[in-house]
Amino acid sequence: MVIKKRSHRKRDTSPTLVIKEHDNELTMDDKTRSESPVPGLFRSSSPESPVPALRASSMLSSSTLSSFDYDVPNVDSSNMSSSSSQVSSKFTMFRKNKAVKWILGAIIKLAIMFVLVRVQRQRKVVDDSSTNDNTADNTQQLEQLYAMPLPTTPQELSEVNGELAKLDPEFILKWAHHHLHDSPELGDSHPLVQATSFGPTGLVILDQLSLHNLLDTIPVITMDTLHLFPESYTFYETVQSHYKSPLHLTITKPLDMIEEPILSKAEFEESYSSTLWKDDPKLYTKVTKLEPMQQRLEEWNAVMWITGRRRSQGGERVKLDVLEFEPYPQGSDMYSSAAKSTSPFHSSKGRWKLNPLAYWSYDQVWSYIRDNNVPYNSLYDQGYTSIGDEMTTSKPEKADEGERSGRFAGFGESNKECGLHVDFDFEAAADNKLDYQEEKEEEEAEPEGAENVTCDIDKARQGECSEE
Secondary structure (H helix, E strand, C coil), rough: CCCCCCCCCCCCCCCCEEEEEECEEEEEEEHHCCCCCCCCCCCCCCCCCHHHHHHHHHHHHHHHHHHEEEEEECCCCCHHHHHHHHHHHHHHHHHHHHHHHHHHHHHHHHHHHHHHHHHHHHHHHHHHHHHHHHHHHHHHHHHHCCCCCCCHHHHHHHHHHHHCCCCCCHHHHHHHCCCCCCCCCCCCCEEEECCCCCHHHHHHHHHHHHHHHHCCCCCCCECCCCCCCCCHHHCCCCHHHHHHHCEEEEEECEECCCCCCCCHHHHHHHHHCHHHHHHHHHHHHHHHHHHHHHHHHHHHCCCEEEEECCCHHHHHHHHCCCCCECCCCCCCCCCHHHCCCCCCCCCCEEEECCCCCCCCCCHHHHHHHCCCCCCCCCCHHHHHCCCHHHHHHHCCCCCCCCCCCCCCCCCCCCCCCHHCCCEEEEHHHHHHHHHHHHHHHHHHCCCCCCCECCCCCCHHHHHHHHHH
């Protein structure tokens, strides 16, 4: 298609279209324009469309158009105002058309969606970049941390604690896991174990182990003394349901005189008594907590166990370090092998204790629990701040009292520490256990109030029986 200007030819005032078809020249004035082979192409208006020329021109086949060369003449300036008016009229009709409005609205919406998608993609790129940077920083920090081994001297222990005190629980747990579970000498044992009564701090640690995929290799152990609150037994099920398969939970039971598990409170009272907890608190702690836990730790070849103790809990915990070495207690079965190594921290002499939240406050612990929807014992909503056995646990009397002020009521202010974390004389407790067993056997053989009476029937009838 070729468009030419025919400026050398004189024209009348009306527009004339000159069409060349091959070598034959035709002209169309206003009269003949109505007889065009493409009706409506040159009309100024049409009831069928707001853009009549566009609608009419669509009727022209591509084969027809290709056979014409169009030579459009110049239009006289006197007709410009009329053309502008026609264009304005067409634009008004175009703007009022509903279909056109819908199309324009759709185009605008698509444009907005396109912009939003681009913005979201840019944000994601920034977030991913930030995450990658954080991951890279964490990886670098862990590599430096893994280079720090378990201490072998008291000086090294002090230096390690100085480093661990600066870290979040995540890194402390990963550091311990790296050194204990990446050793080829461990086999199928469980060198790292969490021991907890499912208090707030223990729950934060448990959630961290789950969050960082450590529960598959770190078992959790809790001690059922058979004297817990009903709510505490219900919470066992809550914890198992919340963490499901990754959680390997072991619930120990008290041990009887021959170190067999006692499965019910009635059986416990039959083996010992209903008041053992106050008659002999040390023996009670030994048979309900220490012996069951030590038995399981020995089976697992545990090298370190994780606790939920914190400095802010007060008492003997105010100077607590993140990492401690706990020698085997005198009188225990493990203590006899202590002389085999000269290292003060050899596994033959004791176990490591890890306190990942040693520097956390009570408020920090509960903020984590609420922010991360960690389940907790419903007794805390009733005013308890620390929970143990039902008969030795009470609510704090004053709001400003310590977190553990309600524990071991009646045992004195200096005796608020759990029996798992005090220097325990196993030999003395064993002697107490034997003494208690002998007294129990004597009571069963000769019930209290019974008397040996020697008397025959005749004397008995006459009231002359004598006591020996």
